[in-house]
Amino acid sequence: MTVAEDAFSSVDKTPIANGLKPMNDMQVAKETSAPKISPFDAEFERNVLQTLKEWHIPGMSIAVIDGKHTWTQGYGYATLPDTPAKPSTLYYTGSTTKSFLAAAAAMLVHDNEKYSHVQWDTPMNELIRDDFVLEDEYATSHVTLEDALSHRTGMPGHTLTFGGNTLKESVRSLRHLYLNKPIRTTWQYCNLMYMAVSHMVEVVTGSWLGDFFKEKIWAPLGMTSTFFRLDDAETYVQHHQDTALATGYSWDKGSRTSKPVPHWRDMPVAGAGAIISNVVDYAKYVRSMIEQSGPLPSQAYPDLVSPRTIMPPFDPHFNYTMLYSLGWMIGVYHGHTIITHGGGLDGFSSAMMYLPGNKFGVVVLANGQSRGTEVPAWYLIDNLLQVPQEKRINMFEWNESAQVEAQKQIESAPARLYPLAPSPGLPLTFPLADYTGVYTHPAYRPLVVSVTKDTPVTRLRAVAEEGVKVVLNLRHVTADHFVGDLVLFTHGVEPLAAIKAGFKLDIQGKVSEFGAELEFLSGGGKMIWFKRQPYSEDATLLPSATLASQGSENHCS
Secondary structure (H helix, E strand, O other): OOHHHHHOOOOOOOOOEEEEEEOOOOOOOOOOOOOOOOOOOHHHHHHHHHHHHHOOOOEEEEEEEEOOEEEEEEEEEEEOOOEEOOOOOEEEOHHHHHHHHHHHHHHHHOOOOOOOOOOOOOEHHHHOOOOOOOOOHHHHHHOEHHHHHOOOOOOOOOHHHOOOOOHHHHHHHHHHOOOOOOOOOOOOOOHHHHHHHHHHHHHHHOOOHHHHHHHHHHHHHOOOOOEOOHHHHHHHHHOOOOOOEOOEEEEEOOOOEEEEEOOOOOOOOHHHOOOEEOHHHHHHHHHHHHHOOOOOOOOHHHHHOOOOEEOOOOOOOOOOOOEEOOOOEEEEEOOEEEEEEEEEEOOEEEEEEEEOOOOEEEEEEEOEOOHHHHHHHHHHHHHHHOOOHHHOOOHHHHHHHHHHHHHHHHHOHHHHHOOOOOOOOOOOOOOHHHHOEEEEOOOOOOEEEEEOOOOOOOOEEEEEOOOOOEEEEEEEEEOOEEEEEEEEOOOOOOOOEEEEEEEEEOOOOOEEEEEEOOOHHHOOOOOEEEEEOOOOOOHHHOOHHHHHHHOOOOOEO
């Protein structure tokens, strides 16, 4: 039995609820009614402990905003084996950062004295002309600030590109990435567009985005434990003994242990997902959204939560189509509007929800990467709305079913992706060693293709170490065509998806390019082609910052 499993083996023997307390009057508006009973009762604790165990999350911290009351509590461990998770524990909050960036943009839009040239319908190319260039001239000149923040630019996620370069270089890489939809027709989640808006805010204001957030949003709200840089969070922890920076963890099915994940440092994700904070501070932020009070101009609040884009269904809770606004998702649950956004980084996950009509909100921050953060949030919302037991979504069963379906998709990938492939498949053109080497793309991180030595069957593997770690374990199908089992993050073992991959030969009959359908989430994605580089004794030291200068052609087909 592992340390983590032992901690959750018996609720009665393991008192791991830490820091239950109502926030004081300096943190919330003064009470105008009798104190409410804490939502963190014994039944809720059992739900949380079950979540930690079944979703393999070492610890989480939770805040509940209910009218004028705010409750915070920690469960489990900030760092294994024995550092408890508390309300003050700091976590990476991932894509919940996006709503802060949208709020910052709203402050510019509504400041006509200083920033009259920044409006929701202002083309991004007019604000950062040399840097914001897309593959299509029409899109370049027509994608607006509002489009970028509502994921309707026509660009798919290209999620595996970011990391390893500066923010400006990441934005300039957009010109090398394909668009797959006409502008304003389809919702496609795109972190790169939020990075572009982050860069725009810095260029227009002359301030680093972290400083802008602190001065304009965090300080006015009293968010004193919120940071935009790991160094600042670490310094804060050194001077505040009651605060810990949580260690992120990834679950390893093979060893059945939670493996620690190094903290992200100097990653240019910026307004797409760089915030480090705790539930105490986030509760103040969610309260400001519920009450529409705080540092933002009054018109900014409805702007931020007005629907812009129709989203595809992805959450079993919502009865109708979900909508995306600016850094927030909007859905209807049993007749009640819920405004929400989640987040996930290597080793961390977060959930942030509020019901404006009920003046109720929930924040969950955790140091395991899964949708388990949503389980306690939905439990509380179901109780608030008095949803009958038979109509509640069992997230544990839903997760198990989703995993089974994902495994089926991976196992069926060869036939599904290559329906016309001969059986048995044609042999490889060359020995495995002839396909190895470093392959580069002007926007993506370098991929190193090698022959595996740690698998039962010798095969090829493509790995990108910079930024978000990407591993493609290649299964041969026919000739030079493969299925790539895509594994993400530091300790990733289980494939997230199975995608098309393959190699091209040059006019001399030598292996010259490696391609993979990396933008698999958009459906029918194009192959992204990486050019093979001349042999180097130290392939991993190829400087990624120089890749953009190796050619400006679009490497897609």
